[in-house]
Amino acid sequence: MIVREVNAGPKIDYALNGTVLSLGGGTISIDLAARQQDTETVIDICLDDGHLVEGMGRWYVATIIIPPRRYHLVDTGKVDENGAPVLASEALPLDLDAVVLNLWALPETSEGGSEV
Numbered sequence: 001m002i003v004r005e006v007n008a009g010p011k012i013d014y015a016l017n018g019t020v021l022s023l024g025g026g027t028i029s030i031d032l033a034a035r036q037q038d039t040e041t042v043i044d045i046c047l048d049d050g051h052l053v054e055g056m057g058r059w060y061v062a063t064i065i066i067p068p069r070r071y072h073l074v075d076t077g078k079v080d081e082n083g084a085p086v087l088a089s090e091a092l093p094l095d096l097d098a099v100v101l102n103l104w105a106l107p108e109t110s111e112g113g114s115e116v
Contacts (some may be wrong), residue, residue, distance in 0.1 A: 002100045009105025012045075012052075012061045019094055021101070023062060027052045032066055033094040041066040047107065059107050065100040 001016060015022045019033035023045055035041055043064040046057025071089040078086040 001096055002098075004100065004102050006102050006104050009108075011103040012106060014062070014101065014103075016096070019096065021064065021099075024052045028054060030054075030064065032064070032096070032099055036066050036069050036094050039068050041068075060104045061106060062104065063100075063102040065102070067095065067098040070095070 001021075003014075005011060012024050015026075020029055020031050022029045028045060030043060035043065041064075043066070044055060044060065045062040045064070046053050046055065047059040047061050048057030052061070070092045072092055073087040074090045076086045076088050080086055
């Protein structure tokens with residue numbers, strides 16, 4: 001996974017277990033492979049009233065960019081009316097090295113720490 005720190009400051013903690021990305025100590029867990037589609041998928045994680053939310057909120061903390069699903073052709077073992085092999089497209093597993101995690105600094109609290 002490509003991790004990019006967008007700005008300076010403390011960031012949300014994250015962990016990757018297989019294809020499951022957990023943010024904020026497991027507050028939000030996303031199965032990246034299950035979310036992969038035929039087009040690029042962008043998931044925003046925000047902080048809203050002290051809680052992590054998926055989607056829009058008051059403060060961006062992370063953006064996950066999942067690349068589009070890729071396919072390859074496999075032989076079905078059948079032939080068409082011209083004797084040519086019939087091929088079917090099969091999805092390739094998610095390439096975790098192509099997933100991008102953009103991290104923004106957490107907002108500071110009045111006590112000088114960060115909110116999460």
